[in-house]
Amino acid sequence: MELSQLLRERRSVHRFQQKEVPVELATELLDTAIWVPNYHMTQPWRFIISHGEGKRRMAEAVRYMKEIREPDQSKRKETGQKFYDKIMAIPMIITVIMQENTNLIIREEDYASTSCIIHNFSLLAWERGIGLVWETYPWLLEAVFRDAMGIKPGEKVLGNLHVGYPAQIPNAQPRIPAMERITVISEA
């Protein structure tokens, strides 16, 4: 597929078939996706791939966080179970983590590079018929999640990628044409 077509036809996917994405394939795609520009070559990223029974660790943490925040005592178990089941239903979750440099400028550049990896991966996956959505729910910041996943102090979680073979592909969300956002300076 032409790169331009891939870029225009990729969608964020929220609903997946109950079909495993091979870890070897995800790893192979990540190994290509990391070929991003990275000023200072800090390469600050790492990834946690959770799949199959391996999702239980995250699902249990989410269950706990959702239970303790449920104001209606009688609904706690039900609410926790709902979110547990949601996590378990996602075929593969890739947690994207970045070492936070103490230098603000390098930290921002590192965030830019790591974001490029996510989009590279998204396009490479789409080419293979695999969809994903980059999720940034607030509980990614919580100690319960971080501890469960072994995320160390000084590491930033950019998001969870929900990865799988699409059960439904959403319609395109229109973009403002770039023409409307371009200023061309041709003369002195």
Ligand SMILES: Cc1cc2nc3c(=O)[nH]c(=O)nc-3n(C[C@H](O)[C@H](O)[C@H](O)COP(=O)(O)O)c2cc1C
């Ligand atoms: C940094 C970032 C965070 C995002 N977080 C979420 C999220 O938490 N939940 C979600 O449903 N989509 C999230 N998205 C996906 C966007 O909603 C999606 O890209 C946008 O609606 C455009 O749709 P498209 O990707 O299909 O073109 C995120 C995207 C980015 C770049």
